[in-house]
Amino acid sequence: MSARLARLLAPRSVALVGCPADLSRPGARPLLYLKQHRYPGQVYPVNPRHGEIGGFKAYPTLADLPERPDVVWIGVPGDQVHEVLEAMARLAIPSAVILTAGFAETDEHGRRRQDGLRRLAESAGITVLGPNMLGFINCWERVPLTFSPAGGLEPLRPGALGIASQSGALGGIVVNRAFDRMIGVSAMVSTGNEMGVTVSECLEYFAEDARTRTVALVAEGIRDGARFRGAVARCTEAGKPIVALKMGRSRAGRKNALTHTGALAGSAEAFGAVARQLGIVEVDTLDDLVETAGYLSREARVPRRGVAVVATSGGASIMTADQLEARGIPMPRLAPATVEALGRLLPDYARTRDNPVDVTAGLSEDLFARVLEALVGDPGVDGVVAMVTGARGVERAENVARVAAAAPKPVVPCWLGGSLTEDGLGCLDARQVPTFRSPRALASALAAARAFDAARACWIARRPIPRGRPAPLPVTGPLPYAALASLAVRCAVPLVPERLVASPEGAVRAARRLGFPVALKAVGPGLAHKTEAGALALGLADARAVRAAAVLLLRRLRGVRLEGLLVQRMVTGVEVLVGVTRDATFGPLLVVGAGGVEAELRRDTACRPLPVSRREIAAMLGEVQALRVLDGWRGSPPRDTRALLAAIAGVVRLAGALGERLLSLDVNPIVVRSRGQGAFAVDLLAALVPADGSPRARPCCGAPRVPATPVRRIE
């Protein structure tokens, strides 16, 4: 639990610095919202020119307050923020919420000013939310300490959905949309430039907060990758799904993310890898965020074995089946007893009595309820989807709500119509039956429940491959191939039988020992892409061919610094690419794909942050479409996936041995032979950062250098 954030979000008293006396001005919003929602603590407007604001006694300075407030809201122009923080430090006030913009999201000048604030806050032990955000709304304790118009929504609906958003505007919109659907919110916290509190800290808070069951996350860029992963893991372990809208996937979007909250948007692929490992549900629209997170916050039961679908329109049943099947949600065949029961209940012209069941729209309410109950009673399904069209609104809605309340498994309605069915929808929303407006949203939410459930089980049971101890590495210059290969052998990476030699004669001797045919590769610090450099000869079938090729290679590479000639026995099989890259935010990532030159052409790869377990590696292999050939395909035999798994585990240990300085490691390809015949790494390539450099890119290094006057950002 982030105790400091918990204190910040539930203050017994709030001072508002920069609160105008004219209540029609935007700056008065936090005061108005606190008043409107009868915030139970003390409110102290701080304003040197007025004795009273909005019915609250106002004070000239923080030092004049009758008590030390728990939180100070700072809404003054940028050049006065430092001063307020200084006063807070003197008075030992623990927490600040800084609305003001014009700091690290702007330019070098703004970054320096923010750094100054950070140093001051850290030395004084002040917890800071912001700057450049819209505050927070704590619905349970009635603390709408926010600039967002969502703070004025009536009523504040306390509930189980936690919201963490870097963007203040979007955080407010999520609250608004959730309330529109009667989805209760525990707290919405916007973090802006994250000088102090980050979304990771919010996740730590929500992981421990007993009233929060699900978190909606709106993120542009994660600043603290390791803490983020730890916080997500805590949520996952606590059984609280995180539904994330990760923005900044596009070039233009990333550029704006830099100037918006000053965050590097980071690689969407790396975020996706973390999400997959830890069970974060990724969505790409606000609608999906609210629908999915709202559903998961109210329904914890998971349709593991699938659902029964009942629809009042054939078209709707088809559409629903399409959407469920596309997301892998089973619609099992119904039990014979259920089919029989349906036969008794349904009229003759309702033709489909198995899943999905189309009851047609003419059914009476009584019969409809009995059909629903029959489906709920089917022992083979873990939920029932009720797809309703037509205008028989409130009556049908009450009927469905009644069955849902009594059912031991989720009954999930979806209402397709427009204004004609709004009354039914409102009725279900009001009765807290999570209801959808579209089969796509419904299917996405059910798929999210299943995906989180599966990822959580995998995460809890995982036994990561030990990282091992870092090996001693040369301080400067590249790692010689011989050193890399010997390290690989120690890490149990199965290298193809090979010898590093110095001359054509040496190559011939090595080839004779290894057995023909062999491959010949020139090895040297500048020869990363061997096929392009003409430093490679394949399929050399006898001594003459080896000698000729060696002579040719050496002649072609005259003047190039060489470590030697590598002679390798040729092996054939399915080629698998395995690599480790370092993400600036999330550290080393394992990547697996199909080998060969086409690997880069397609985005058909799987990715996970290290450390990983063997089970995760196996799951990764299953995610790569092109690697289905491993199971045997069109007459080609099934491959030695067990050996492949062991080889990849070796690569993971090798990455660990290369330690913090590893920038990238490529083993491309590992050749996988038939079952029982092994898998062999035939190419190793590692890039290290010099011992004096930092392997992490510095955040904001690409930001513009134009100076600007940092002023208040109103939003």
Added chain:
Amino acid sequence: MSARLARLLAPRSVALVGCPADLSRPGARPLLYLKQHRYPGQVYPVNPRHGEIGGFKAYPTLADLPERPDVVWIGVPGDQVHEVLEAMARLAIPSAVILTAGFAETDEHGRRRQDGLRRLAESAGITVLGPNMLGFINCWERVPLTFSPAGGLEPLRPGALGIASQSGALGGIVVNRAFDRMIGVSAMVSTGNEMGVTVSECLEYFAEDARTRTVALVAEGIRDGARFRGAVARCTEAGKPIVALKMGRSRAGRKNALTHTGALAGSAEAFGAVARQLGIVEVDTLDDLVETAGYLSREARVPRRGVAVVATSGGASIMTADQLEARGIPMPRLAPATVEALGRLLPDYARTRDNPVDVTAGLSEDLFARVLEALVGDPGVDGVVAMVTGARGVERAENVARVAAAAPKPVVPCWLGGSLTEDGLGCLDARQVPTFRSPRALASALAAARAFDAARACWIARRPIPRGRPAPLPVTGPLPYAALASLAVRCAVPLVPERLVASPEGAVRAARRLGFPVALKAVGPGLAHKTEAGALALGLADARAVRAAAVLLLRRLRGVRLEGLLVQRMVTGVEVLVGVTRDATFGPLLVVGAGGVEAELRRDTACRPLPVSRREIAAMLGEVQALRVLDGWRGSPPRDTRALLAAIAGVVRLAGALGERLLSLDVNPIVVRSRGQGAFAVDLLAALVPADGSPRARPCCGAPRVPATPVRRIE
């Protein structure tokens, strides 16, 4: 123009057979809706037991009416429908709308009954809509002749969106949702079992109807593939986009489609191929259908060169950029003059002055309008997206609407909030400024405009490869390889140099003439998949190897019927799969993908119905991800795509020469060598249907055989 459908949709008089006197019963809906909307023609309820219904004089039978009505609405039970049609035939009434269900969508019995109705209607020249649908709504002429509750919506909004739906319920929902957004509808026609009028005929109607600018199509399965393609082409040529929700993609969905409106759902891939060729925009939810079709029905200008984006929140700008970029919509850099103008208008803290522009939320209405105008004035953009957050609703909406009305290019707003911003949204909807609620929907609609525009240009300019004359084929039995190969040569398919021989000695002689290395393939009627049958030897480098391989093959295939041994010169290069398959609905389809065994592993193929133009073939090659290697990749040279195009054109001609009996043609692979060095087909395989069989699957062949009493389906 479908003149008969135009007459059906605009009757001067309507007879309602089966209209109950009790107006609270569902069967009275058409009468109530006609009355409510002051249908200008005559309404004749037909009911033998009442003299007046709902204020209209009722008549005992059709023969008693004072005039011959233009349309008869038939809402009687299934066993009475035939009788009504007979009466219509006697009275020469031209059109019927049959609500009643229980026909071809149920079972063999129902199919036979429907066939009886069809024969009667055809011989009497009666145009039939239905059975098993919910009628139609003609908004311009005020004819809500429908059972759908959408017929009771107030007011009916005439507009430019035509709706054709096989599902009656979904057709009504589309109308409801369109009206909710103030989107006007020209007509909604539901077609159900399509005994007479099909959605294809609806498209023909909308293509000619001057009031319709865009069509929303909800389809489960197309029954008349050729007519459908013709009708879509007419719409495309007329510049009227079709936005289609094609259902029945899933196994379960297809099953329900059969029992719903009795249509075979058909292959989603084939529909997709037709869509791509003719510019149909495919969507997969009702929301997208309404948003995209509604937009296109009101905005004909196309953002060909991209758009400028202005947002009042950084988060919103990022989200929008993500969505636009994901759909390939350019956000060009702004002209220097525009950037300069923005510099004058925006406060210092608004940091992004190029596309996308984040103005922050604090800007005054006056400045916001001037920013919009500056962007509209930028010569490099074809539209402006205005992304608005915050609660400044109606004022901002009126401002945007004012600028949009004066602008010579589209200004497209998107409002992100929930209930707090509904007033602004309503204001824009009311002023007929197409407005979105989500950047995803906005980006999809703009992408649809661009895709239709590009597809239309391509379609209008296309010069299809001539089909050629069908060749004479053997009446029974398979086509010998020699005959197929000689036909291929005549069609200018560039076969790799090859000889068909009968003995090992013949193989050696052929290999010497062709030049080593060669490949050897056993050819015979049962040897389709040569790699699996062990009927293949590759890379034979000299005469000895050829002889040994030929002896081995012949020994291994002893007892197998062989046409001979095919000796081919080995060629290497990029392998491309080309095939023609026959879809039951849409006829022959050309398929292109990457060659080799992995082709089937991935869905990375492109597909078009024949005939195709060379330009379409070139576009197909661009759609296949794996074929990007053709342009050169990682040191490998660019390939002879010109020769590849010519080779594929040859395959298309070959398919034409094989004519109506062609079931499938596989040329896998065509090997494409370096630029200037040609492309060679190294494998040909054709499957024909026997001359006495039909190449088309019969619709409904897999339907259940359970007898049932066909009764009225109420929905």
